[in-house]
Amino acid sequence: MTKFLFIGDTHGQLDFVTAAAKRACQLNADLIQCGDWGFIWPGKSELPELSAMLVTMGVTMRFIDGNHDEHPVLRRLCNGQHDLGVEIAPRVIYQPRGSVHEDEDGTRFLFCGGAPSIDREGRVKGKSWWPEETITAAEFKQSLCATGPIHVLVTHDAPDYPPGFSAKGSLRYQALQELSMRQIDALIKMHSPLLHVHGHWHTRATTHRGTTRVEAIDCNQLDPADLDNSVLLWSRE
Ligand SMILES: [Fe+2]
Numbered sequence: 615m616t617k618f619l620f621i622g623d624t625h626g627q628l629d630f631v632t633a634a635a636k637r638a639c640q641l642n643a644d645l646i647q648c649g650d651w652g653f654i655w656p657g658k659s660e661l662p663e664l665s666a667m668l669v670t671m672g673v674t675m676r677f678i679d680g681n682h683d684e685h686p687v688l689r690r691l692c693n694g695q696h697d698l699g700v701e702i703a704p705r706v707i708y709q710p711r712g713s714v715h716e717d718e719d720g721t722r723f724l725f726c727g728g729a730p731s732i733d734r735e736g737r738v739k740g741k742s743w744w745p746e747e748t749i750t751a752a753e754f755k756q757s758l759c760a761t762g763p764i765h766v767l768v769t770h771d772a773p774d775y776p777p778g779f780s781a782k783g784s785l786r787y788q789a790l791q792e793l794s795m796r797q798i799d800a801l802i803k804m805h806s807p808l809l810h811v812h813g814h815w816h817t818r819a820t821t822h823r824g825t826t827r828v829e830a831i832d833c834n835q836l837d838p839a840d841l842d843n844s845v846l847l848w849s850r851e
Contacts, residue, residue: 616717617643620768620846622813622831623680626652628660630834631675632667633841639671641847644717648813648831649680649727649770653706654687656741665703676707676715678727680770680814685746696756699725709768711749712756721850724764724805726757726798729771729814730790732783748790754797764805765850767826769812773799776819776830802826809848818843 619638624631624647631645638645645668653661668675676699679688691702692710699707699715709715709725716722728749737743749757749771771794775781781788802810802823810828819830832843 615719615849615851616721617641617847617849618646618766619643620811620829620831620848621645621647622844623648623650623682623816623833624652625650625682625834626655626658626660627834628653628663628667630844631664634845635668635671635673635675637841637845638673643673643847645673645675646723646768646811647675647677648768648811649678649729650682650813650833651677651679652682654684656684661703661706665706668705674705674707676709676723676725678709678711678725678768678770680727681729681731681747682742683727683744683747685744689746711753712760714760714764719850721765722763723766723768724757724760724801724807725768726753726801727770728753729794730787732787732791734787735784749794749797754800757797757801758804760805762805764807765809766848767801767805767807767810769798769801769810770814771795771798772812772815772830773802773810773823773828776815776817777821778817778819779815799823802828808850811846811848
Protein backbone atom coordinates (compact mmCIF):
# COMPACT_ATOMS: atom_id res chain seq x y z
CA MET A 615 0.00 0.00 0.00
CA THR A 616 1.12 3.54 -0.73
CA LYS A 617 2.42 5.42 2.31
CA PHE A 618 1.42 8.98 3.10
CA LEU A 619 3.12 11.57 5.25
CA PHE A 620 0.55 14.14 6.37
CA ILE A 621 1.97 17.54 7.23
CA GLY A 622 0.37 20.38 9.20
CA ASP A 623 0.18 24.11 8.42
CA THR A 624 3.32 25.09 6.51
CA HIS A 625 2.70 28.88 6.35
CA GLY A 626 5.00 29.15 3.33
CA GLN A 627 8.09 27.94 5.20
CA LEU A 628 10.30 26.16 2.67
CA ASP A 629 12.81 24.84 5.26
CA PHE A 630 10.02 23.06 7.09
CA VAL A 631 8.61 21.45 3.94
CA THR A 632 12.11 20.45 2.88
CA ALA A 633 12.61 18.62 6.20
CA ALA A 634 9.25 16.86 5.77
CA ALA A 635 10.00 16.02 2.11
CA LYS A 636 13.34 14.47 3.14
CA ARG A 637 11.48 12.26 5.58
CA ALA A 638 8.87 11.39 2.94
CA CYS A 639 11.65 10.52 0.48
CA GLN A 640 13.32 8.20 3.06
CA LEU A 641 9.96 6.54 3.77
CA ASN A 642 8.92 6.39 0.09
CA ALA A 643 5.76 8.32 1.03
CA ASP A 644 3.64 11.00 -0.66
CA LEU A 645 3.09 14.29 1.18
CA ILE A 646 -0.43 15.51 2.00
CA GLN A 647 -0.61 19.00 3.50
CA CYS A 648 -3.52 20.24 5.63
CA GLY A 649 -3.93 23.93 4.69
CA ASP A 650 -2.42 27.32 5.59
CA TRP A 651 -0.08 26.21 2.85
CA GLY A 652 1.14 29.73 2.11
CA PHE A 653 3.40 29.27 -0.91
CA ILE A 654 1.23 31.65 -2.94
CA TRP A 655 0.94 34.94 -1.07
CA PRO A 656 0.97 38.61 -2.15
CA GLY A 657 4.58 39.70 -2.56
CA LYS A 658 6.23 36.48 -1.41
CA SER A 659 5.39 33.43 -3.49
CA GLU A 660 7.88 30.57 -3.40
CA LEU A 661 5.98 28.06 -5.53
CA PRO A 662 8.87 27.65 -8.07
CA GLU A 663 11.36 26.94 -5.26
CA LEU A 664 8.95 24.50 -3.58
CA SER A 665 8.29 22.67 -6.84
CA ALA A 666 12.02 22.45 -7.70
CA MET A 667 12.81 21.00 -4.27
CA LEU A 668 10.04 18.37 -4.57
CA VAL A 669 11.14 17.43 -8.10
CA THR A 670 14.73 16.97 -6.85
CA MET A 671 13.51 14.78 -3.97
CA GLY A 672 11.07 12.86 -6.17
CA VAL A 673 8.24 13.57 -3.71
CA THR A 674 4.69 14.66 -4.63
CA MET A 675 2.79 17.09 -2.39
CA ARG A 676 -0.99 17.38 -2.36
CA PHE A 677 -2.33 20.34 -0.41
CA ILE A 678 -5.57 22.02 0.59
CA ASP A 679 -6.18 25.68 1.37
CA GLY A 680 -6.55 26.89 4.94
CA ASN A 681 -7.71 30.29 6.07
CA HIS A 682 -4.33 31.96 5.52
CA ASP A 683 -4.01 31.30 1.79
CA GLU A 684 -4.53 33.55 -1.25
CA HIS A 685 -7.84 31.97 -2.29
CA PRO A 686 -8.59 33.95 -5.49
CA VAL A 687 -5.29 32.87 -7.06
CA LEU A 688 -5.79 29.22 -6.08
CA ARG A 689 -9.29 29.33 -7.60
CA ARG A 690 -7.99 30.82 -10.82
CA LEU A 691 -5.40 28.07 -11.08
CA CYS A 692 -8.19 25.47 -10.80
CA ASN A 693 -9.86 26.91 -13.92
CA GLY A 694 -13.27 25.54 -12.91
CA GLN A 695 -11.98 22.10 -11.89
CA HIS A 696 -13.53 21.21 -8.53
CA ASP A 697 -13.77 17.42 -8.52
CA LEU A 698 -10.13 16.39 -8.75
CA GLY A 699 -6.68 17.64 -7.80
CA VAL A 700 -5.03 20.24 -10.04
CA GLU A 701 -1.26 20.11 -10.64
CA ILE A 702 -0.32 23.79 -10.33
CA ALA A 703 3.43 23.09 -10.65
CA PRO A 704 5.49 19.90 -11.11
CA ARG A 705 4.94 17.66 -8.04
CA VAL A 706 2.54 20.24 -6.44
CA ILE A 707 -1.17 19.33 -6.55
CA TYR A 708 -3.93 21.55 -5.15
CA GLN A 709 -7.06 19.72 -3.96
CA PRO A 710 -10.10 22.06 -4.09
CA ARG A 711 -12.87 21.78 -1.48
CA GLY A 712 -14.97 18.72 -2.24
CA SER A 713 -12.37 17.12 -4.52
CA VAL A 714 -11.54 13.41 -4.29
CA HIS A 715 -8.30 11.57 -5.04
CA GLU A 716 -8.09 7.81 -5.46
CA ASP A 717 -4.61 6.29 -5.30
CA GLU A 718 -3.39 3.25 -7.20
CA ASP A 719 -4.45 0.96 -4.32
CA GLY A 720 -8.02 2.27 -4.36
CA THR A 721 -7.61 4.38 -1.21
CA ARG A 722 -9.94 7.35 -1.56
CA PHE A 723 -9.29 10.79 -0.05
CA LEU A 724 -11.84 13.60 0.33
CA PHE A 725 -10.44 17.11 0.73
CA CYS A 726 -12.15 20.17 2.21
CA GLY A 727 -9.96 23.13 3.13
CA GLY A 728 -11.00 26.44 4.65
CA ALA A 729 -11.68 27.88 8.12
CA PRO A 730 -12.37 31.27 9.69
CA SER A 731 -9.53 33.51 10.94
CA ILE A 732 -9.56 34.58 14.58
CA ASP A 733 -7.17 37.42 13.69
CA ARG A 734 -9.26 38.76 10.81
CA GLU A 735 -9.55 42.26 12.32
CA GLY A 736 -5.77 42.70 12.11
CA ARG A 737 -5.63 41.71 8.44
CA VAL A 738 -6.29 43.58 5.20
CA LYS A 739 -8.93 42.31 2.75
CA GLY A 740 -7.33 41.19 -0.51
CA LYS A 741 -3.79 41.43 0.90
CA SER A 742 -3.72 39.19 3.97
CA TRP A 743 -7.37 38.08 4.36
CA TRP A 744 -9.95 36.83 1.87
CA PRO A 745 -13.69 36.24 2.37
CA GLU A 746 -13.37 32.90 0.55
CA GLU A 747 -11.60 31.48 3.62
CA THR A 748 -14.76 29.86 5.02
CA ILE A 749 -16.47 26.79 3.52
CA THR A 750 -19.49 27.83 1.43
CA ALA A 751 -22.79 25.96 1.39
CA ALA A 752 -22.03 24.71 -2.14
CA GLU A 753 -18.56 23.48 -1.16
CA PHE A 754 -19.99 21.77 1.90
CA LYS A 755 -22.71 20.11 -0.18
CA GLN A 756 -20.19 18.89 -2.75
CA SER A 757 -18.06 17.41 0.06
CA LEU A 758 -21.09 15.83 1.72
CA CYS A 759 -22.20 14.26 -1.58
CA ALA A 760 -18.78 12.93 -2.61
CA THR A 761 -18.93 9.38 -3.90
CA GLY A 762 -17.72 6.86 -1.35
CA PRO A 763 -16.10 4.98 0.05
CA ILE A 764 -14.01 7.73 1.58
CA HIS A 765 -11.13 6.21 3.54
CA VAL A 766 -9.44 9.48 4.52
CA LEU A 767 -10.89 12.95 5.11
CA VAL A 768 -8.38 15.82 4.93
CA THR A 769 -9.55 19.22 6.17
CA HIS A 770 -8.02 22.38 7.58
CA ASP A 771 -10.50 22.72 10.42
CA ALA A 772 -11.39 20.27 13.20
CA PRO A 773 -14.79 18.69 13.98
CA ASP A 774 -14.70 20.22 17.48
CA TYR A 775 -12.36 22.23 19.70
CA PRO A 776 -9.23 20.09 20.11
CA PRO A 777 -8.26 19.06 23.66
CA GLY A 778 -7.24 22.16 25.64
CA PHE A 779 -9.04 24.63 23.33
CA SER A 780 -12.37 26.40 23.87
CA ALA A 781 -14.39 29.27 22.45
CA LYS A 782 -12.59 32.63 22.33
CA GLY A 783 -12.39 35.73 20.15
CA SER A 784 -15.30 37.88 18.97
CA LEU A 785 -18.83 36.49 18.97
CA ARG A 786 -18.87 36.85 15.18
CA TYR A 787 -15.72 34.76 14.90
CA GLN A 788 -17.03 32.17 17.37
CA ALA A 789 -20.21 31.73 15.31
CA LEU A 790 -18.18 31.20 12.13
CA GLN A 791 -15.80 28.84 13.91
CA GLU A 792 -18.61 26.73 15.31
CA LEU A 793 -20.34 26.54 11.92
CA SER A 794 -17.06 25.42 10.34
CA MET A 795 -16.60 22.67 12.95
CA ARG A 796 -20.21 21.52 12.50
CA GLN A 797 -19.53 21.17 8.76
CA ILE A 798 -16.45 19.02 9.39
CA ASP A 799 -18.31 16.94 11.97
CA ALA A 800 -21.11 16.33 9.44
CA LEU A 801 -18.55 15.17 6.85
CA ILE A 802 -17.19 12.62 9.33
CA LYS A 803 -20.71 11.42 10.15
CA MET A 804 -21.62 11.13 6.46
CA HIS A 805 -18.49 9.35 5.23
CA SER A 806 -17.22 7.52 8.36
CA PRO A 807 -13.62 7.62 7.13
CA LEU A 808 -10.97 5.44 8.76
CA LEU A 809 -8.90 8.57 9.31
CA HIS A 810 -9.53 12.29 9.52
CA VAL A 811 -6.48 14.59 9.48
CA HIS A 812 -6.61 18.34 10.06
CA GLY A 813 -4.42 21.35 10.85
CA HIS A 814 -5.54 24.91 11.75
CA TRP A 815 -5.21 24.63 15.53
CA HIS A 816 -1.42 24.32 15.62
CA THR A 817 -1.56 21.44 18.07
CA ARG A 818 -1.02 17.67 18.09
CA ALA A 819 -3.82 15.45 19.36
CA THR A 820 -5.41 12.08 18.64
CA THR A 821 -9.12 11.61 19.33
CA HIS A 822 -11.92 9.44 17.98
CA ARG A 823 -15.40 10.20 16.62
CA GLY A 824 -17.39 7.00 16.13
CA THR A 825 -15.14 4.65 14.17
CA THR A 826 -13.02 7.53 12.81
CA ARG A 827 -9.55 8.27 14.17
CA VAL A 828 -9.10 12.05 14.23
CA GLU A 829 -5.54 13.41 14.05
CA ALA A 830 -4.77 17.07 14.70
CA ILE A 831 -1.30 17.89 13.34
CA ASP A 832 0.89 20.74 14.56
CA CYS A 833 2.19 23.51 12.28
CA ASN A 834 5.66 24.36 10.98
CA GLN A 835 8.33 24.35 13.65
CA LEU A 836 11.68 26.05 13.27
CA ASP A 837 13.40 23.30 15.24
CA PRO A 838 13.60 20.15 13.07
CA ALA A 839 13.44 18.12 16.32
CA ASP A 840 9.78 19.16 16.51
CA LEU A 841 8.93 17.62 13.13
CA ASP A 842 7.38 14.60 14.84
CA ASN A 843 4.46 16.71 16.08
CA SER A 844 3.91 18.20 12.62
CA VAL A 845 3.74 15.04 10.51
CA LEU A 846 1.83 11.76 10.55
CA LEU A 847 2.82 8.64 8.62
CA TRP A 848 -0.12 6.50 7.49
CA SER A 849 -1.02 3.76 5.06
CA ARG A 850 -4.30 1.87 4.74
CA GLU A 851 -2.74 -1.42 5.92
FE1 LIG B 1 -2.24 28.16 10.54
